[in-house]
Amino acid sequence: MQEKCVTLTIDGQTVTVPEGTSVLDAARKINIQIPTLCYLKGVNAIGACRMCLVDVGARSLMASCVLPAAQGMTVKTNTPEVREARRINLQLILSNHERTCLTCVRSRNCELQALAKDLGVEEIVYEGYSVHRDIDDSSPSIIRDPNKCVLCRRCIAACQNIQQVSVIGATNRGFDTIVESPFSMPLGDAPCINCGQCIQACPVGALREKDDTDKVWEALADPELTVVVQTAPSIRVALGEEFGMPIGTRVTGKMVAALRRLGFDRVFDTDFAADLTILEEGTELIERMKSGGKLPIITSCSPGWVKFCEHFYPDFLENLSTCKSPQQMMGAVIKHYWAHKNGVDPKKVCVVSVMPCTAKKFECGRDELAAGGVADVDIAITTRELAAMIKEAGIGFTALADEPFDDVLGDSTGAGVIFGATGGVTEAALRTVYEILTGKTLENVEFTAVRGLSGVKEATVRIGDEDVSVAVAHGTGNARKVLDAIRRGEKSYHMVEIMACPGGCVTGGGQPIVPASVRETLDPRALRARAIYDEDESMARRKSHENPSVKKLYEEFLGQPGGHRSHELLHTHYQKRPQYIKDAE
């Protein structure tokens, strides 16, 4: 099909773009960077902040982010009038902004700060109406500071349109407008799933994760404690960005080296537990298929998704795999296997996990995730928090020589690492389930149908004489589509993979924040996923059941996948949670 195109002139240059392209995007195409604030590609285009004004010869200046390019249009992006109008808008936004850059989490990665610099704001001209509002730190994962909010509504678009959780919105009007939950409820009391996609969308320091680095420093300084760290698959393909490396750079070896420099006693790989998850969950799937158990089995690695299910789709709780997430399995294995093997008292072991995820902070505090009464994981920090620690410790990250993970629980396969990208868990499971069910060697391990960024992916794989059908959804908005279709009886699958975050863990709520201007041309979901698959390809073993240390764990300790010990340590249960009103149906 031929796309209809339009040709227009921007600052004297002619450009042809498909019909429907915004003037903002058309300008980017010829390397003209119009400033933006409320616009975020693929998330929010509402023309609210008016930073992106341009002159198209109309009576007033127009917001280019929501203005479709038209045939024959003449656009001026850099006239004195345009510059002045943008500057006044920016000045107004700055007038009631709590300007504390020096101590702000987003300093140096703040779109407002960058705008002030780029637009040459040299003094604050207006002193606006401002009241200090309370910071909401009721959530275990997300902190909201309304004093830094510029009301761009990008977080609202992420929460309502992309994630379709809709626990935050704009309320009141005029100067009193604020982004909050219904009835000014603290976020911790609302059915927020802690996914952190609102943080990812926020241009400024109004949203951040709850900072747990002090707890980690404290543990590291405690001579009584053995402090063990685990890193999720996605950290290694994103951490480098915090040190100026291009998006999608693999820094596995440097990351391990940096963790050792920070003083962790052991550096383990959550990928090990991902392999373990595949054995447990693969076994669970096969059992359910054989015994007529509840299908589809739905993955349970993503704590944002699990909480979403508990609040909004409790009728699917029985479908959830009973497997704990890899973070929690790893903690349980460290405390109940590794500690005993190494003669350490599990109560004196502190497990820190570095996660791409803000929901992991909530997950590790869930009461039921404490095998034998000790919390599986003690502290969960995000990629951003780890980067901050490395900087604070003065470790020259980019110059570090690569180091390997520590033995045994540092072992992993390519199947473990692909957990980081949407479709990865499914692909890893298929690699193992295929070989278990058929007893044959799987030659081509790459199931490309479940890779990539379409919101919902489906595939049917012939395994022995069974057609195994799978679906993959990333982002809870997409999860709704799959679950609604199953509810209506339109679809049925053997297995469904759901990750709360669009793109999967690589773009989780705890990952480095990529500014809107960069997201305009680069997609971190694709670039980091590419790195994940490269890492998979580089591994000697690419099937979870071939992980020698996992095999050893079963031989020495667990017995069989799905066996008694596994159930004690590696499996869990879920609970229906209310939304806003306890007894509303």
Place this chain on the structure above:
Amino acid sequence: MGKKLDPKLFEALEQVIVRYKDHKGPLMPVMQAAQDLFGYLPIEVQDYIARGLDIPLVKVYGVATFYSQFKLEPNGENTISVCLGTACYVRGAQKVLDRLKEELGIEEGKTTPDGLFTLSGTRCLGCCGLAPVIMINDDVYGRLKPDDIPGILDKYRRARSA
């Protein structure tokens, strides 16, 4: 809040939702009807509307807080209306309002925690000759000075404890 809401009213609300569900822009009429039924829009009612119309609660709440016609709290036993019409304004209605806020410890549009008074500003009550004027329920008080306020309020407080 905390008081049990009448299930019959929810049944009536259900009828309204069914009637408007497939209309264009059902939210405002349903909210208006709900307010007429319950007198205000507590979270239970807004949540019921949200579920009934299949829209997020935060959107309902956003509308409820955007338009001043919607009330989030029930009216107190006594509603105090302070005339903010021009004549009253010129003759010191603002000072009267400020004194009321101070005595009651609430802002305009709010209800005291004991549920005794709701304070609201209103347009001209039509008795400009008596300016500044307030009305409590159906009683009119005119030619007020801020210092008259405590005595007037006490009358209603005594009426309750009696």
